[in-house]
Amino acid sequence: MSRYLTLSALAVLFLFPLVWSGYASLEEPSNYLEMARFGEGLGTYATNSVLVSVMTVAGTLVISALGGYGFARFDFPGKNVLFLATLAILMVPYATILIPLYVLLGYLGLQNSLVGLSLVLVMFQLPFALFMMRNAFEALPRELEEAALVDGCGTFRAFARILLHAVRPALITVGLFAFLASWNDFFAPLILLNDGASFTLPVAVVSMTQHTFGAIDYGMLQAGVMVMAVPCLILFIVLQRHYVRGFMSGALRG
Amino acid sequence: MRRRLAGISLLGVLALTAAACGSGGGGGGGAKPSEGPATITMWTRAATQAQSERLVKAYNSSHKNIQVKLTVIPTDNYQPRIAAAAGAKQLPDVFAADVIFVPNYTSQGLFMDITDRIAKLPYKDSLAPSHMKLGTLDGKQYTLPHTLDLSVWFWNKDLYQKAGLDPEKGPKSLKEFAQQATTIQEKLGKDGKVHGTFFGGNCGGCYVFTFWPSVWAAGGQVMNPEGTQSLNDQAAMTDVFKIWRDLYEKKVTGPTAKEEQGPTWTGFFPKGEIGVMPMPSTTLGLMPKDMKIGVTPIAGPDGGESTFVGGDSVGISATTKNPDAAWDFLSWTVSDEAQVEIMAKNKDVLARTDLAGNKYSAEDPRVVLINSLVAKGQTPYALRFGQTFNDPQGPWLRLAREAVFGDASKVPQLNAEITKSLQQ
Amino acid sequence: MTLTITRSGRRPAHTAPSARWRSRKVQGWLYAAPTAVIVGVLFIAPLALVVWMSLNRWPLLGQATFNAPDNYRKIGENPLFIDAVLFTLKYTAITTVLLSAVALGLALLVQDRRPGIGFFRTAFFLPGAVGFAAAGLLFYGMLNNDFGPIDPLLQALHVTSEPVKWIGTPNMALFSTIALVLWRFAGFNMLILLTGLQAIPTEVYEAARSDGANRWQVFTKITLPLLRPTLALMLILSVTGSLLAFDQFFVFTNGGPDNSTVSMVMVVYRDAFFRFDLGGAAALSVVLLVALVGLNTVMMRRLR
Numbered sequence: 001m002s003r004y005l006t007l008s009a010l011a012v013l014f015l016f017p018l019v020w021s022g023y024a025s026l027e028e029p030s031n032y033l034e035m036a037r038f039g040e041g042l043g044t045y046a047t048n049s050v051l052v053s054v055m056t057v058a059g060t061l062v063i064s065a066l067g068g069y070g071f072a073r074f075d076f077p078g079k080n081v082l083f084l085a086t087l088a089i090l091m092v093p094y095a096t097i098l099i100p101l102y103v104l105l106g107y108l109g110l111q112n113s114l115v116g117l118s119l120v121l122v123m124f125q126l127p128f129a130l131f132m133m134r135n136a137f138e139a140l141p142r143e144l145e146e147a148a149l150v151d152g153c154g155t156f157r158a159f160a161r162i163l164l165h166a167v168r169p170a171l172i173t174v175g176l177f178a179f180l181a182s183w184n185d186f187f188a189p190l191i192l193l194n195d196g197a198s199f200t201l202p203v204a205v206v207s208m209t210q211h212t213f214g215a216i217d218y219g220m221l222q223a224g225v226m227v228m229a230v231p232c233l234i235l236f237i238v239l240q241r242h243y244v245r246g247f248m249s250g251a252l253r254g
Numbered sequence: 255m256r257r258r259l260a261g262i263s264l265l266g267v268l269a270l271t272a273a274a275c276g277s278g279g280g281g282g283g284g285a286k287p288s289e290g291p292a293t294i295t296m297w298t299r300a301a302t303q304a305q306s307e308r309l310v311k312a313y314n315s316s317h318k319n320i321q322v323k324l325t326v327i328p329t330d331n332y333q334p335r336i337a338a339a340a341g342a343k344q345l346p347d348v349f350a351a352d353v354i355f356v357p358n359y360t361s362q363g364l365f366m367d368i369t370d371r372i373a374k375l376p377y378k379d380s381l382a383p384s385h386m387k388l389g390t391l392d393g394k395q396y397t398l399p400h401t402l403d404l405s406v407w408f409w410n411k412d413l414y415q416k417a418g419l420d421p422e423k424g425p426k427s428l429k430e431f432a433q434q435a436t437t438i439q440e441k442l443g444k445d446g447k448v449h450g451t452f453f454g455g456n457c458g459g460c461y462v463f464t465f466w467p468s469v470w471a472a473g474g475q476v477m478n479p480e481g482t483q484s485l486n487d488q489a490a491m492t493d494v495f496k497i498w499r500d501l502y503e504k505k506v507t508g509p510t511a512k513e514e515q516g517p518t519w520t521g522f523f524p525k526g527e528i529g530v531m532p533m534p535s536t537t538l539g540l541m542p543k544d545m546k547i548g549v550t551p552i553a554g555p556d557g558g559e560s561t562f563v564g565g566d567s568v569g570i571s572a573t574t575k576n577p578d579a580a581w582d583f584l585s586w587t588v589s590d591e592a593q594v595e596i597m598a599k600n601k602d603v604l605a606r607t608d609l610a611g612n613k614y615s616a617e618d619p620r621v622v623l624i625n626s627l628v629a630k631g632q633t634p635y636a637l638r639f640g641q642t643f644n645d646p647q648g649p650w651l652r653l654a655r656e657a658v659f660g661d662a663s664k665v666p667q668l669n670a671e672i673t674k675s676l677q678q
Numbered sequence: 679m680t681l682t683i684t685r686s687g688r689r690p691a692h693t694a695p696s697a698r699w700r701s702r703k704v705q706g707w708l709y710a711a712p713t714a715v716i717v718g719v720l721f722i723a724p725l726a727l728v729v730w731m732s733l734n735r736w737p738l739l740g741q742a743t744f745n746a747p748d749n750y751r752k753i754g755e756n757p758l759f760i761d762a763v764l765f766t767l768k769y770t771a772i773t774t775v776l777l778s779a780v781a782l783g784l785a786l787l788v789q790d791r792r793p794g795i796g797f798f799r800t801a802f803f804l805p806g807a808v809g810f811a812a813a814g815l816l817f818y819g820m821l822n823n824d825f826g827p828i829d830p831l832l833q834a835l836h837v838t839s840e841p842v843k844w845i846g847t848p849n850m851a852l853f854s855t856i857a858l859v860l861w862r863f864a865g866f867n868m869l870i871l872l873t874g875l876q877a878i879p880t881e882v883y884e885a886a887r888s889d890g891a892n893r894w895q896v897f898t899k900i901t902l903p904l905l906r907p908t909l910a911l912m913l914i915l916s917v918t919g920s921l922l923a924f925d926q927f928f929v930f931t932n933g934g935p936d937n938s939t940v941s942m943v944m945v946v947y948r949d950a951f952f953r954f955d956l957g958g959a960a961a962l963s964v965v966l967l968v969a970l971v972g973l974n975t976v977m978m979r980r981l982r
Contacts, residue, residue: 011801017816020827067713074706086717090918091970093943096963100724103342123720135907139877173873184809191338196325202809207300210329212403212534214516218819225812232807240796334951340738362738456934510823513846515932641952646932
């Protein structure tokens with residue numbers, strides 16, 4: 001029972017800012033209307049955001065699952081260097097690397113494109129995703145893979161048919177984080193996209209809230225926070241079921 | 255096996271690419287030059303979006319051969335965006351910028367020289383003088399005024415009435431301002447909600463915008479004309495600081511003035527919680543409809559009047575391939591038609607001083623007053639303005655905070671740091 | 679340990695190809711190839727440009743001029759940066775300890791399936807759905823003495839008697855920022871740890887139980903050691919994230935009051951975008967990168 005008391009107290013603390021924000025935003029519902037009509041219209045920005053998020057999640061999952069397996073189960077020259085180089089992505093100030101990236105995407109013909117933006121977001125997700133997937137594959141019993149190999153699967157088929165199922169919680173975490181990061185990312189779309197019609201929601205929402213001399217329109221900000229958070233909430237609740245299933249094995253602990 | 259694996263790895267990449275092709279068009283990306291009418295791109299910061307949007311819309315509907323595509327960029331991140339675009343030689347054809355930053359942009363070569371084009375405008379001498387001054391470098395002109403935002407004093411007539419002050423008489427000097435604010439505080443401030451006045455005490459740009467006009471109104475200066483020498487330790491400035499310091503110490507300002515970084519500094523007045531305070535003129539149109547607001551020029555300690563002429567200037571980027579189309583749009587924005595039928599009609603401040611009395615101006619004397627200040631006000635010129643005065647880590651904010659809240663004896667030493675920053 | 683994989687029923691019954699192990703190296707490379715491509719093209723290449731920029735005077739438009747090592751020499755002469763280093767280290771130490779402790783606590787509280795546990799997990803995780811810049815502004819408003827809800831609430835509960843200067847003094851500003859970071863990121867880290875906890879086989883716990891270990895022993899002797907790779911990931915994320923902290927200070931405290939909360943990346947940002955000294959900003963970034971890679975290499979060695 002005391003556990004539930006602790007949990008409830010903590011939940012109040014964590015939810016309070018959001019509840020305040022939601023409550024305050026509803027005091028002035030016209031904010032939502034104004035938001036819907038802003039610039040190119042909320043629909044355009046939402047579509048862009050969804051496209052970017054979907055591409056980022058797909059790219060991150062594919063690349064980190066393959067890479068994580070490779071790093072966990074194979075030895076190859078350059079492995080440590082590549083792993084460290086990937087982790088080093090975390091260690092460069094975001095703002096500085098974006099200008100060279102912007103120049104580079106120009107050479108690749110991906111400037112001002114949602115695809116280019118998604119690739120960049122995949123890159124920023126890779127350190128976490130790869131580390132996570134490598135841990136997950138390493139934690140699998142070797143016997144699982146060997147059994148599959150004995151049964152005649154090639155490593156790839158063992159990977160695709162058996163191991164991927166076994167690391168599903170990690171995949172869901174990686175996918176969820178990639179989604180949240182790409183959904184909320186502000187600086188990369190701001191710098192890498194030139195055209196207002198291809199902006200994503202966070203850029204549009206920040207534009208809506210900023211007035212002259214640094215003044216912030218709090219009504220719009222709170223409405224914006226709500227609009228941005230609701231899809232995340234739904235997604236998390238949906239994925240939550242998968243989480244619980246993934247955690248079944250641990251359910252006996254007390 | 256090996257081949258298949260390679261195929262699979264490739265497949266992932268291909269899937270990405272395929273998704274790529276689908277969305278590139280859908281997202282409206284790709285700045286392909288379209289056939290038919292010339293399209294020019296324009297950037298503006300969110301703060302002045304409404305005005306830019308109205309101008310672009312009207313221009314696009316009346317011009318078939320040239321279309322302007324406007325992109326609005328969050329205000330606080332406008333500088334990085336411009337820097338990144340310039341670094342990658344990807345500036346739009348036309349971009350507006352906070353007038354304060356224009357000298358720096360011009361010195362970096364971001365704008366195209368339009369001296370000859372401006373010379374052909376019949377009304378070239380009545381373009382907002384302070385904006386034109388900041389857009390001039392070594393005798394060459396680079397920008398036109400785009401939107402103007404002036405600092406003025408707003409007073410709340412209802413609160414004045416309740417406090418026994420004459421609701422039709424605003425302050426004529428900074429000392430009167432202080433007296434009236436103090437009266438409001440004493441008569442109405444007991445509930446803790448209403449305050450005499452307010453200011454952004456942890457916001458460099460706010461100090462500049464709201465305090466400096468009092469210096470100018472008293473005949474003083476804050477910098478030398480070249481913008482390389484700070485004069486903020488002189489009596490004209492320190493007298494103004496003293497009056498505000500006094501107001502803060504007597505708790506006539508809202509309690510959060512010292513911490514105010516900018517996000518909420520204009521938010522208290524429209525709630526009816528402030529008696530009298532300096533505000534940006536563009537907020538007048540955003541005030542609650544039923545609120546009775548008086549507007550008066552910012553004055554010096556003993557009178558006079560002045561204003562900080564802020565807002566955006568606009569220029570053609572140095573890298574544009576479409577200078578003629580860009581100029582067609584730019585020159586149209588300062589034409590009689592655009593200024594009267596779009597700017598004046600929406601109560602915006604005009605970019606030209608010769609149009610101050612127009613067919614819409616009679617509707618609101620406050621707008622006439624604001625427009626009349628354009629010629630009297632100033633916009634300070636300095637190449638290193640942003641990093642010295644706007645940047646929260648710049649030396650100005652430290653000076654202003656010491657002068658108002660801290661140890662005023664540090665002002666001369668901090669003033670030297672401002673000069674150092676200006677000369678970097 | 680027995681293998682009871684129900685999915686094994688799906689195994690196809692092909693006969694084994696003979697030379698399976700021959701090409702492990704090549705196979706490993708193929709799995710890692712997409713990672714290598716992304717890292718090489720989108721990270722190493724732009725990073726090389728950053729390094730090149732750091733050796734030049736780099737104007738916004740126009741030709742760069744080689745000036746090495748001026749941009750690096752300037753770093754030592756920048757008092758703002760030296761102060762920022764010290765402040766950022768302090769911030770990182772406090773944040774990492776608190777964040778790890780809170781996240782681990784939350785993960786242990788919600789790791790088991792119980793009625794309603796999904797609600798609590800969602801509640802803790804949900805702040806992560808708010809963009810960081812928006813979260814900063816939200817806290818700025820929430821803690822505002824004039825219209826924010828926190829002060830009246832605390833006074834109603836008799837916790838405080840007058841409005842608290844949440845960002846008015848250096849220590850309070852740091853405290854409030856850390857509260858913001860904990861609120862926003864504890865759920866993230868909780869989830870990472872949950873994923874790690876889940877990978878610990880139940881059998882290990884059962885074995886320990888039957889050996890008569892108590893809860894504390896189970897936690898210190900089994901959970902913590904087996905959670906090591908996950909803790910390593912979380913620590914690396916937290917330490918690097920804190921050392922590169924930007925939004926929380928840029929948006930929430932503006933580096934104030936009086937430059938008391940200026941982080942290292944804020945100095946980089948100021949150099950790049952207020953002073954347009956792209957070369958100087960690049961040099962700072964390179965120094966930060968080298969320091970962080972060094973630090974993390976040491977951390978990973980110790981945690982492996």
